[in-house]
Amino acid sequence: MKPLFRLLAHLPLPALHALGAAMGWLAFLLSPTYRRRFLENARQAGYGFGRVRGAVAEAGKLVGEVPRLWFGAPVRLLWDGAELIEAARGAGRGIIFLTPHLGCFEVTAQGYAQRFGPITVLYRPARKAWLRDLVDTARGRPNLATAPTTLAGVRQMLRALKAGEAVGLLPDQVPPEGLGVWAPFFGRDAYTMTLPARLAQQSGAQLLLAWGERLSWGRGYRIRLREWSGELPAEPQAAARASNAGMESLVRECPQQYLWGYARYKQPRKELAP
Structure with a gap:
């Protein structure tokens, strides 16, 4: 797969997005399970299909752009709210970026690393060795x-x-069992990680909301940053509710780029909790 990804990385971003959009619609039309979950999640948030129709193609673009973001030349980036980062860095504080499955979340970390310096992102290792x-x-x-x-x-x-x-x-990623609590997300309980609050409490870091808007016609991305008002509550349930409310506010900025097909309300996997 790696040689194929390296080959695709040479394609222009508009071509990759066009290919991804086609894949997004193909998956939506051919998978009843995915289509049902997409529509149910959007309806839970108060959106009819007409309002979030564009998210079908955007989900495919998320896949199509991966070769370029992982193996290709840097993409064009614009910034909205970079002064919030500069203020936190000027105060000598670490920064915790909270980003939902909205737009291109891969590019937010890359953009920070390119412009500001070291960043560490949390990820769940793939189960298959090749992946x-x-x-x-x-x-x-x-x-x-x-x-x-x-x-x-x-x-x-x-x-x-x-x-x-x-x-x-x-x-808004579902953590393993034991690493979260149930809290409302668009009015329905979802298993929500408690790690952001623990990290903030133990480090005194600044919380910022961030998401990467995918610009039309493959013109690049705009990293949008929003200030977190106040502190995350210490109590896990309250912290999870506050975190979900923050994610909801970002999703409502651009519901057409949210990953509505993500199984946000699934039961957590039973894994060994760290």
Whole structure:
């Protein structure tokens, strides 16, 4: 797969997005399970299909752009709210970026690494060996480190924050059983990670909301940053509710680029909790 990804990485971004959009619609039309979950999740948030129709193609673009982002030349990036990063760095604080499955979440970490310096992102290692090797190789970029969802990974993120560096999380990702609590997400209980609050409490880092808007016609991306008001509550249930509310606010900025087909309300996997 790696040679194929390297080959596709040479294609222009508009071509990759066009290919991805076609794949997105193909998956939507051919998979009743995926289509039903997409529509149910959107309806849970109050959106009819007409409002989120564009998200079908955007989900495919998320896949189509991967070769370019992992193996290709840097993409065009615009910034909205970069002064929030500069203020946190100027105060000597680490930064915790909270990013939902919205737009291109891969590019937010890459953009920070290119412009500001070291960032560590949390990820769940792939189960298949070939995919794990592909992901580990592709994400090993300058100033961009990855931390697995293990105790060692949590310690790695804490060290980065205490050194004044940044970390990135997808708090609308369903964590393994024992690493979250049930909290409302668009009015329905979803198993929600408690890690962001623990990291913030132990490191004193600045919380920022971030997402990568995918610009039309393959023109690049705009990294949008939003200020987090106040502190995350110490109590896990309250912290999860606050985190989900923050993610909801970002999704409502651009519901056409949210990954509505993601199984947000699934039961957590039974794994060994770190």
